[in-house]
Amino acid sequence: MDSIELYTAALVIVGFWVSIYILSKAFNFKRFNLELKPFYLLWKTERLNKLLRKIAQVSPRLWRTLGSVGVAMGVGLQIYALYFISQNLLSFIFVPQSASPLVPIVPGITISLYWVPYLLVGLAINLAVHELAHGISAQVEGIPIKSSGLFFFILFPGGFVEPDEDVLSKSKMISKLRVLAAGSSSNLIIGVIVFLLTTSMYASPSGILITGVVQGGSAEKAGIMAGDIIYSINGTMTKDIGALYYYINGVKPGQVLMLDTDRGTVPLTTSQDPTNSSRSFIGIQRDNYLPSALDVFGHIVSYEAFNSLNWTFIVALSVAILNMLPVYYLDGDGFLSSALEKYVPKKKEKIRSAISMLFLAILILNIGLSLLKLYL
Structure with a gap:
């Protein structure tokens, strides 16, 4: 867990409860059968x-x-x-x-x-x-x-x-x-x-669902967006995360990849991994794509529901x-x-x-x- 993420979360939680405390004084929570204690709100x-x-x-x-x-x-x-x-x-x-x-x-x-x-x-x-x-x-x-x-x-x-x-x-x-x-x-x-x-x-995995992209990364520059699905890379099927990792491990920085997506073929030039210059980096957050009837509401909605x-x-x-x-x-x-x-x-x-x-x-x-x- 990133310590910055953890500290940010702690500040948000503390800020939330400070706001609740201020509201309790302003509106007298007891009138609504609300009992407030540190980090604890009870309604009977x-x-x-x-x-x-x-x-x-x-x-x-x-x-x-x-x-x-x-x-x-x-x-x-x-x-x-x-x-x-x-x-x-x-x-x-x-x-x-x-x-x-x-x-x-x-x-x-x-x-x-x-x-x-x-x-x-x-x-x-x-x-x-x-x-x-x-x-x-x-x-x-x-x-x-x-x-x-x-x-x-x-x-x-x-x-x-x-x-x-x-x-x-x-x-x-x-x-x-x-x-x-x-x-x-x-x-x-x-x-x-x-x-x-x-x-x-939900059916078995049949591709890679993009849940987010790294700002300024190769995927964002190529036009990849959250909700896109990658079915194959350079003609090689990527039915799940394991297949994606296996293929990307053999890709070098600067190599051009042809991504077969649900929005057509997208060319992408890989960059260097920030943590290892010898490895390639495409800058995506991803998960397995599970086809579902809920896809009519959007792939991300279906993913959130799953x-x-x-x-x-x-x-x-x-x-x-x-x-x-x-x-x-x-x-x-x-x-x-x-x-x-x-x-x-x-x-x-x-x-x-x-x-x-x-x-x-x-x-x-x-x-x-x-x-x-x-x-x-």
Whole structure:
């Protein structure tokens, strides 16, 4: 990550929150049920509670059936989550090259700031669905909602639905499990829907999509613009980024390339790579071109939609799986706790604490070893 880009992002974030603070003083946010703290804005509303009650009353029997299906999905997700982080830790220890990186998403550090807008879309959709599912399930099971609303933390939007914990703890086991499983099971459904939607709308790569050009670079001088598609270079097909890299590696600075694009053939003279004078440089930001029905709205629009769907899918599966880990403050902990209370009430807290600490340690080791693998 470019340090200048990171510092700029930090200044923008600080400037944004300073502006919010000034607005809070000018318009008295408390009148609108808005609560402001450093880098945190909270809005509570009764309207969402009423909406949840109306949705829950549409067909309680159907919602309970779906809730029971969600419990089965929750069990499956918890088993898979435990298997994945345990197996992955063993892979890190014995076969490091086969281990999957498990890294927290930190804009500017673990992911480029370029992806932040798409990440925010994915978070907004998944957190809204997650919390609405909890709220609807709670209302169906007769558990009051103490509060609900929206929040904004640093850069990240979110929502919350807070069931009455006293009533929830005294409810039947199946009712508690339905409420606790509703969030992750709904995220899994969102992930499946988005996956099917993406695979049905987008075809395999068939070219290089230009997402931007370097100012003053060879591509800009040749008239290449964002949204253009390169199908081949000097008659050699470039169906994906790999094919482009393979071809460009053999090109020298000053060489003329004939680019076959969706706007016709474009001649381009390469320049020297600023970081390596022996290598050529054409000055483009690029990605694989995935043909889609959305191309009628423009290639860039289709590309933006794909990235939004992709990040929604990533967030959906991450939340669905990791949230069901039996670790304190996650839904998976409440899920396990409800079962322990039913079958081993006297030993519940000891077993719960031991399991939570064990899998928290496994999760932390996965993250730590992933960071070491990526950055060392």
